[in-house]
Amino acid sequence: MDFSSEWKSLFPVSAVLAAPLLLSGPSSKPILGPLVFNPQPQSLNHIYSSPSLLPDSLSHPPHLSLPRFLETSSVPPSTSSSVASLLGPHSHQDDDASHLLHNxxxxxxxxxxxxxxxxxxxxxxxxxxxxxxxxxxxxxxxxxxxxxxxxxxxxxxxxxxxxxxxxxxxxxxxxxxxxxxxxxxxxxxxxxxxxxxxxxxxxxxxxxxxxxxxxxxxxxxxxxxxxxxxxxxxxxxxCWSPHLPEESVVLLENGAxxxxxxxxxxxxxxxSRGTRLRVSWEDDSSTSGNRKWLGCEFSWHPRILIVARSDAVFLLDLRFDECVVSCLVKVEMMSRYASTENERFLTFTTVGSDGFHFVLASDTLLLLCDVRKPTMPVLQWAHGLDKPCYVDVFRLSELRSKSRNDTYRWASESGFCIILGSFWNCNFRLFCYGPSLPAPRGTLGFEVSELLKTIYAWELPSDLLLLGHCCQCGSCLMREEILKDDLPEWIDWQQKKEIVLGFGILCRGLSGLLPELDEFGGFTLIRLLSSGKLESQRYCASWDSIKKYKEFHRGLLHFEDNFLCIQDDEEYRFTRRFKYVKLDNLSAYLNGNLTKVLGSKMKKPCKGPQEKESFSPECHEILCGKLKACGFGRLRSSPAVAVVFNDISLPASIHEVALRRLWAGLPMELLQLAFSNYSEFLEVLVDQKKVALEFLVVPDLPQLPPFFQRRPSCRSNKWSQKVQRDDALVGPVLPLPVLLTLHEYRNGYSDLEGAGEFSLERELSLRFDEVKQVASERAVSDSGCELHDECAVSLADDREEMWGSSETPKPFYLYSPGAFKCSTMDHRKGNDFCDKKFDILISKLPEKKHAPHGKVETAGPEMFDELCSTELRYDACLKSFGANELKAYNILKRQWSKWQDGFSLYREFRSQFKFQK
The missing domain is CATH 2.40.128 (Lipocalin)
Structure with missing residues (x-):
């Protein structure tokens, strides 16, 4: 079996259970010493702050791409989400993170x-x-x-x-x-x-x-x-040449x-003109596809360069007339522990000690390579970071400087530390490595170590917290992740939270003059934050990472705004105008404490022009007459729910009818607060000019809110000779929740702040159940509409007549459109967005019309009632139709009949509710 260092380097540290090139455990700790670096919270010092320290490129928040906008702009499944899938992958993180690739x-x-x-x-x-x-x-x-x-x-x-x-x-x-x-x-x-x-x-x-x-x-x-x-x-x-300080090399995007x-x-x-180096790459399509050049560095000789690309690393020897190009690393060599289909190199740097070693990071692995050993890494780690873009190498002696304990002096002088991470993700890790443990001089182990010079990883990688004033315990990390998820889709948390934009480590000589003393040594870090602050903090070498900092654990974790937004040096060329709208009532309603806010306001005395002006009796009579003509204030002896059902003409949801029921139950005194005319409006001061408020005009046809047939305002911001003052009824100027709260206050709840009995949600739920009960008794429903439930109330005591008897024909019908019905597949997918308040519609059954006998010369707009299944209301200005209009109407009627006969769903709909054709 091959026990060489080349064979051992094929097993990445942190990717296998027992990496061969890993020095860790009780036997190595007494020699290597502590290799974890924790920030000292008490050493945090503010140095300087200025908006000039912030990048202008980060002042603009990230935007959604077109596919991402289509996907998030509607509730799936929808047409926009299906179109978004055809536009390919969508990722805007690369564009935003491009501003934070470098220190x-x-x-x-x-x-x-x-x-x-x-x-x-x-x-x-x-x-x-x-x-x-x-x-x-x-x-x-x-x-x-x-x-x-x-x-x-x-x-x-x-x-x-x-x-x-x-x-x-x-x-x-x-x-x-x-x-x-x-x-x-x-x-x-x-x-x-x-x-x-x-x-x-x-x-x-x-x-x-x-x-x-x-x-x-x-x-x-x-x-x-x-x-x-x-x-x-x-x-x-x-890049600068470490051999000749006046020389530098520039790498272009095309490989030149x-x-x-x-x-x-x-x-x-x-x-400067410079000299173009004559380099012939392996193929002419080196910049095609997804291949991107990463950078270049000088190697051990002033005319030897290391050039990195996203798929390979090359060694360029320029000492002779022709440049010799040799491949050092290929992305395919990582196929054992990484998927080379999507794997690519992201960043690299050279180790400045000898010029032979360089560090290369890909999506999953961190490699330490030697130009003298092509296509074979010296050491590998599985870094576990998301798209790292920054890498640098330090001597361990720089990070463990000013130590009061010389026990680990050999390790500090022999070891190296690689810092790898991403400024965009605020994640950095420390990878320590060095030679094997020293063996006694004269032994076989000492002779082997001097001959092979094998490099080992010292302990497992550890996190380096550049933002050294955050607690890393499980509770704080969980709270931070929850806050990230609560942000809107188009906002990245990097635009809200303070992150590190750059950092540097003071040299041992300068850091040694500072008073901080550590047993095992440490370093002083200077960091630039996204809030424009320059800070210094001391990091000390420790045996284990500190997960919980008592100084910051109890602090409130929240995302603040405008950390990455700065002010330009140039003066703003346009006039700055800010208009503020007071939305305290809306905020109170959304937070469920509207009664408390209104109760506290009504206890305070009113100050302002409203205190001096009052409605005249003439204006009061005109307003009452207009409200009655629009459907308000009808016979109060009849139930309000009966008035609401008589007002139904167009199809309306049960929730909408319940809102009409609440409007119909309000007294005339409160309705005068909700509706008014322009002559009673007080002008407000905007930009040192008095401007009157604008509202939509209430239609003249008798109906209850919400008004579908409305016309826009007939005025501009200022009355003039061309636009005269109008007495049209407009509104509502107060929303229904405010009026309901005032109604309860008028009925005896003088202390709304302490009245726990009244609730807007409960009041709306009661009216909704009342409407459902009446609808189930007075309407014919299809099989998909079920209104009976345990919350339905009985209205027998609230009506003089009994609705819903078998002998009485029902004047309404209930139906649920197919687009509102939730399928079983939607529930399986978790798309449960159905609401019974809105998906069941109620409408009047059309009355049977008798066609006139004989030839008709003229007719009114009521002839369209025969074609429509709903009750139509017409403006008084519509005139009768003549012979030409009747001819066009007959053509339209024939086309309509043909469509009815050919559309099976509509035929079933008419036959179910016994509509007359």
């Missing part, structure tokens, strides 16, 4: 100085390079921030308006002369590093310089060294590579 913070340590320069994109379109200086306070109690004297950030323009997607820095190693001479010469400046700002179609190079009398006191500056705009193709990435040397540019701000 927004880049750190440059200033040599011979206890400070670090932090770079980030800023500006109205993130087209400028912003930066500030962090240094340790003289007392060592914390970090000091250096910005402009007016409090603004240091900025430098790139010369174009493209949005900066990534910033990379490259420090300059001092020879020992430059920085020493700078301290004594206040007019000289020295370059401490170089910077690349890459956009979608351009790359810009800068030199980072400091000037004058000590590096700790002067403001750093950026000097533009050149820029390059690629008009034909977009930029994938740019350009080498730039800053020393050959001459004077600053000269347009």
């Amino acid at each position: 927004r913070l880049s750190f440059l340590q200033r040599p011979d100085s206890n400070s670090v320069i932090v770079f980030f994109p800023t500006g109205a379109n993130s087209e400028q390079v912003g930066f500030l200086v962090l240094s340790v306070k003289d007392s060592g109690s914390g970090l000091n921030v250096r910005v402009e004297n007016n409090g603004n950030l240091f900025t430098e323009k790139t010369g174009v308006e493209y949005r900066i997607l990534r910033i990379l820095v490259n420090p300059v190693v001092d020879s020992g002369l430059g920085f020493a001479n700078l301290a004594g010469n206040s007019n000289s400046s020295v370059t401490v590093g170089y910077l690349i700002a890459s956009t979608l179609y351009s790359v810009h190079w800068f030199a980072v310089k400091v000037k004058g009398g000590g590096l700790n006191s002067e403001r750093p500056s950026l000097v533009c060294l050149g820029g390059k705009v690629f008009k034909s193709c977009s930029v994938v990435c740019a 590579l350009f080498l730039f040397d800053l020393e050959s540019n001459g004077s600053p701000s000269v347009r």
